[in-house]
Amino acid sequence: MSDPFLELERVHVWRGEEAEVAALDDVSLSFRQGESVAILGPNGSGKSTLLQLLVGGLRPEVRDESYCRLFGEERWCIDELRERIGVVMPEEVARFDPEELAFDVVLTAFRGAYGRVRTMRFSKTERIAASRAVDRLGIGHLVNREFGALSSGERRRFLIARALAPDPGVLVLDEPSTALDFAAATELSDILRELIRDGHTLVLVTHHPGEIPPEIERVVMLKEGRVHADGPARTWLTSEHLSGLFGLPLRARWSGGWCHVRGAS
Numbered sequence: 001m002s003d004p005f006l007e008l009e010r011v012h013v014w015r016g017e018e019a020e021v022a023a024l025d026d027v028s029l030s031f032r033q034g035e036s037v038a039i040l041g042p043n044g045s046g047k048s049t050l051l052q053l054l055v056g057g058l059r060p061e062v063r064d065e066s067y068c069r070l071f072g073e074e075r076w077c078i079d080e081l082r083e084r085i086g087v088v089m090p091e092e093v094a095r096f097d098p099e100e101l102a103f104d105v106v107l108t109a110f111r112g113a114y115g116r117v118r119t120m121r122f123s124k125t126e127r128i129a130a131s132r133a134v135d136r137l138g139i140g141h142l143v144n145r146e147f148g149a150l151s152s153g154e155r156r157r158f159l160i161a162r163a164l165a166p167d168p169g170v171l172v173l174d175e176p177s178t179a180l181d182f183a184a185a186t187e188l189s190d191i192l193r194e195l196i197r198d199g200h201t202l203v204l205v206t207h208h209p210g211e212i213p214p215e216i217e218r219v220v221m222l223k224e225g226r227v228h229a230d231g232p233a234r235t236w237l238t239s240e241h242l243s244g245l246f247g248l249p250l251r252a253r254w255s256g257g258w259c260h261v262r263g264a265s
């Protein structure tokens with residue numbers, strides 16, 4: 001088994017001056033390269049907070065018994081992290097100038113920036129890597145379109161290409177199918193499955209068990225800032241455990257490696 005890229009030991013994270021409860025409360029977890037994982041939980045359960053730890057955007061409360069290590073280190077350089085962990089978050093779409101060319105959005109991956117590509121210089125190697133990522137996502141024909149003129153699904157693919165361009169081993173996706181129609185969500189799911197089969201490690205955050213592809217065998221359930229369950233998807237994605245997680249009666253049924261869930265009443 002490879003070394004962990006994330007190790008959390010008894011971590012507490014507080015968000016906002018007036019918070020009465022921790023966004024993450026005594027969380028211990030570790031994620032390893034080669035093992036894709038889905039993070040599942042209701043609204044406000046701490047999923048995005050966990051992702052922010054993973055990408056170096058938040059730091060936990062300092063306590064003697066706790067640590068947060070990324071690639072074995074408690075201190076890290078954001079630029080180095082960017083090369084090792086690619087991130088796709090829904091709120092990123094709004095950070096780009098809609099008039100930016102779609103290909104330029106992908107290039108920004110190499111500067112950790114969100115825009116004004118015209119003022120940046122990129123090497124031939126970076127351009128080739130960006131083209132490769134674009135081809136990988138099947139969006140080569142859209143590279144000269146303005147980013148703002150693309151559909152939600154197309155923009156999502158460009159953001160995934162952007163995350164993949166520096167060739168990180170780990171790809172973190174926060175609710176990647178939000179706002180996508182059924183066809184776009186299915187296509188996106190096929191792309192994610194292919195990335196896992198090609199050796200990428202995915203960390204997929206979702207509210208929906210039905211979006212967890214068969215290639216992701218581990219699920220971490222968060223509830224009220226705590227780890228509610230952590231283990232094989234087959235063990236934890238059941239009617240009983242999902243009802244407990246979401247706080248309403250649910251019925252889960254497995255078929256073809258997917259978990260289908262509906263209300264039990």
Ligand SMILES: Nc1ncnc2c1ncn2[C@@H]1O[C@H](COP(=O)(O)OP(=O)(O)OP(=O)(O)O)[C@@H](O)[C@H]1O
Pocket residue numbers: 015016017019022023041042043044045046047048049050207
């Ligand atoms: N910027 C912020 N300032 C203050 N509190 C925050 C902030 N962001 C999140 N929180 C709080 O931290 C807790 C965990 O939020 P988080 O966004 O991590 O949950 P989540 O599981 O990602 O939710 P969702 O599914 O709704 O995106 C919540 O109680 C939330 O209100």
